[in-house]
Amino acid sequence: MLSIQNVSKTFHRKFALDQVSFEIEKGEVLGLLGPNGAGKSTLIRVINQIVQANSGVVRFDGEIMTQAHVRKIGYLPEERGLYKSMKVKDQMLFLAKLRGLSSHAAEIQVNFWLDKMGITDWSNKRIEQLSKGMAQKVQFICAILHDPKFIILDEPFSGFDPINVELIKQEILEMKAAGKTIMISTHNMKSVEEICDRAVLIHQAKKIAEGRVIDLQDELKTGEYAVKFRGNMIAFVNALWTDFELIDKEILGDDRFIAKVRMRGDQGFEDLLKVLIGQVKIEAAWEVLPTMQDVFMNYVKSNSEGHEK
Amino acid sequence: MRNSWVIAMRELKERIFTRSFIWMSILGPLSVLLLIYFLFQYGGTSKQRWQVLVTDPTGLLENKIYTNRDHTIEYAFLNTYLDIEDFKQGNRYQQYDAMVEVNEKVLTNKVSYVFYREKPSVRMQTKIQFNLERRIEELMIDQFTNLKITDFRRIKQPLNIGFRDVNDPTDESSDLRAWVGFFFGAVIILFIFLFGMTILRSISREKSNRIVEVLLAAVPARQLLLGKVFGIGLAAFIQFFIWVAIIGAGLFYFRENIFIDLSDAANWKYLQATAEVQQQIQMDQLFSAREYNEFVGLIYERIHFGVMLSYFFLFFIAGYFFYATFFAAIGATSGSESDGQQFVLPLIFILAATLLIGYFAIYEPESTLTSWASFIPFTSPMIVMIKLALGYSDGTGYQLFLSLLILTISALLMLVLAGRLYKNGILKFGHQVRLMDIMQWLKKDL
Known part of the structure; x- marks a missing residue:
């Protein structure tokens, strides 16, 4: 066009x-x-x-x-x-x-x-x-x-x-x-x-x-996933063990949480779901993508640094 | 070109449907007519009403002078001799503006003196003389003839004597003719300035309210400029035609009904229909009518109207395009609306200078300054009108065409330059106007 x-x-x-x-x-x-x-x-x-x-x-x-x-x-x-x-x-x-x-x-x-x-x-x-x-x-x-x-x-x-x-x-x-x-x-x-x-x-x-x-x-995604669940937070962390890292959590109340998790090693999204099933009641899970705001900031910042160098 | 037309029509509509345009179109010419009326009706009298004391020791005038309901003059009579010093100082005479001495010799030597406190206008002087002459006339008819006064009046016809220069027997180079040229030139310049300022303001406003970017996305800058100049010019012409129509009709009405030409025999007949009207006209309006008809005669008859009007419109159009694009360029280069207003002062200076040179040209039409000014596009519309009214002398007629050619070429050149300035400057907002920027904008399309 x-x-x-x-x-x-x-x-x-x-x-x-x-x-x-x-x-x-x-x-x-x-x-x-x-x-x-x-x-x-x-x-x-x-x-x-x-x-x-x-x-x-x-x-x-x-x-x-x-x-x-x-x-x-x-x-x-x-x-x-x-x-x-x-x-x-x-x-x-x-x-x-x-x-x-x-x-x-x-x-x-x-x-x-x-x-x-x-x-x-x-x-x-x-x-x-x-x-x-x-x-x-x-x-x-x-x-x-x-x-x-x-x-x-x-x-x-x-x-x-x-x-x-x-x-x-x-x-x-x-x-x-x-x-x-x-x-x-x-x-x-x-x-x-x-x-x-x-x-x-x-x-x-x-x-x-x-x-x-x-x-x-x-291009900017960091391998983070979010899981929305009902249950015990300690049970959730225990289930992650050494293969996954909890990086952030949000308490929604009534034993409901949104937790942000990053993979370690070769673990994938399906592996994460496998370890969590039975430990907590999963309501939703998704891959966390950077916002366009993040993309914009990242490009502008890296480009400005490049110019300064 | 279609877009230029759409823009022109919007500009035209915006202007002619405003109250100010409608009022200006009606009140403007009416004001001019009113001014002309007052100028000729009362222009010659500094004092509204004169009290004149007639000293007539012998009672020759029988204490009668007929003023025929002329309210501007009133006579009182004194049948004794009055010394000038007494008239000057005496309390009882202070109410009188002038003293007329009439003695018994007046019928033979025809000499009388009028002593005034404040010099009467030429018209008042003529009026006093006219009144006295008529009264003496009556006495002489009675004393020396068997005629009735009315018969005498019928026989007596006014004779207009025109004084002419031996080198100019047809009175071609009258100052009055030059003034008509000045009037035409001033109309061109004033209309151009009035509507030129409208263009400047309109462009500054479009810049400041940013609509210009929307317009430029639809219309190339030059078409936008052309449409704007054309639309506002059309509004100027419409207003001008309304002025011409109203003033023309008004002048005609004045001539037929108010300032009736007494030198025209047909009008005498008409006036004799009622003696009262006749005398009223004679006494009250004779002088203003003469002056007015000389003025109207000059406008209608002694100027080559066909030629004058043709060139008037050509210079109006070329001059308008020259000035309008010049004003548009200023509007486009200014950083803000108030920035544009700052140019008003130098522009008014150009206007004043043009009028001043025009005034100079009336008295010095062959001077070097006048010659130069008739070729410079800023002043040529004014100067050429004066020179045209006076008539180009033999062998210099080409100068008229040269002036028009220079003005037209300048207008086209200005259109190109202003288009460039407009295109490059119109999207610059809130900046300080620098000469360097303007030079760059003139050089190329940015």
Whole structure:
């Protein structure tokens, strides 16, 4: 769908992007991660043709990206902005027309989205009369109402209350199910785990990691498992004996616990379950994966250390 | 281009549906008309009402001077001789603004003096003279002829005498003509500035509320700039047309109903229909009507309107694009909305300088400064209008086209440069404007 090849961009002789390359497949949700100032917004602006790359190529459906392709993109920038004195519906119609819709098509789409998001009552309100969250919702709709093939969402959850975060998440998942390709730039790592298929990490203008979310987490997993059980904690520890190491525990009350265990030697998950059966009543057991937050921190930290050396 | 049009229409809608635009479109021209009315109706009188004491020791005037309900002047009579010093110092005479001396010789030597405390306006002087002349006239008709006064009045026709320079018999190079040019130029410059500032503010605001990033993701910077300049320009033209229509209709109404041209025989006939109106007009409005009709005549007849208007619109459009893109570039390079406001002062300086050079050009249309200013795009819309009103002398007509060419090329160049500045500067927020940055933004697309 989108291919970014060796894209570099400098501002005042300082790299904002340095030979960044990756691809986004059709229908996947990609998380673009990186600390502030890493170059994410610059990359998004290069894709949107707002700024020109010094070198490298961006391809859209195999063709070199032009302004015509940009119309097929839906873009929600991090820095939100709307015309404050304009009415909600007028604003949506205006932006839909700018994205290439005819007046009639724009009217249909705007009415559909106002209805879908349950904000038809706001149609004639001016943006300045809306709360920040309401305005964010309007902006989210503005980004997608022209039914784009590819959607770029820069911090889509910022400014929303938990209920609306959930609503936006559901919308993104619906779009994913409808086969849209989505790129999300966010610091909300939990949402990356929940929504994204793959992630690209950018740090100090360079791509430092790329892969499926699960693979990135796998790379950092430490062989820890969690067991949720009912019974005696001493009996649990005795059962571990020398083959397993208890590293953490959480008391849930009523003789119920969650214990974190690390393997020693060649022991596996099945061996752990074998020694525990009969000693305690196992309610659940799973492999503890690092969160995307851990993955993010780990990559950024190791990359920064590498730079310092 | 479709996107530029969508942006232009949004800008146009945002402007013309605001209360300020509607009020400005109506109140603006009405204020101008009101100003013109007051200027010609009361412009010549410094004092609203004059009390004039007529000293007539022989009772020649029979204590009568007909003012025909002219409330701006009132005569009182004294049938004794009054010394100037007594008039000047005497308490009982302080209420009078002027003293007219009439003696028995006046019918033969036709000399009378008016002593005033505060110099009367030319119009008041003429009024006093007119009143006295008419009264003496009546006495002389009675004394020396068998005619009735009404018959005499019917025979007597005013004769307008025009004073013309022997080198300029058709009065081509009148100051008044230059002032009309100045008026046209000032309209261009003022409208351009008014709407140029709107562009600057609008761009600064879009920068500060960040919508510009959403727009730039849909429209290339130059199309966005063009749409904005075009939309706001369209609003300026619409407002301008409303002004022209209202002022034009108002001037016509004034001419037909208030400042009726007395030199036109057709109007005399009409006025004679009611003697009261006739005399009222004669006494009260003769002078203002003459001045007004000279003004209107100048605007409607003595200026080559077709030529003037054609060039007016060409210079308006080219000048607008030049200034508008210049203002847009300033808005795009400024770091914040308040940063943009700081440019207002130097911009007002440009405006003031342009008006000043325009004023200078009225009196020195052939000077080196005027020649240069007619080619410099910042001042040419104003200066060319003045030179056009005065008429380009033989062999210098090419200068008009040269000015237009330079202005058009400058506008196009400014469009390219401003587009570049706009593209590179519009996404820089909260920075200090440095000359080095601007130079870099001008050099290439960042």
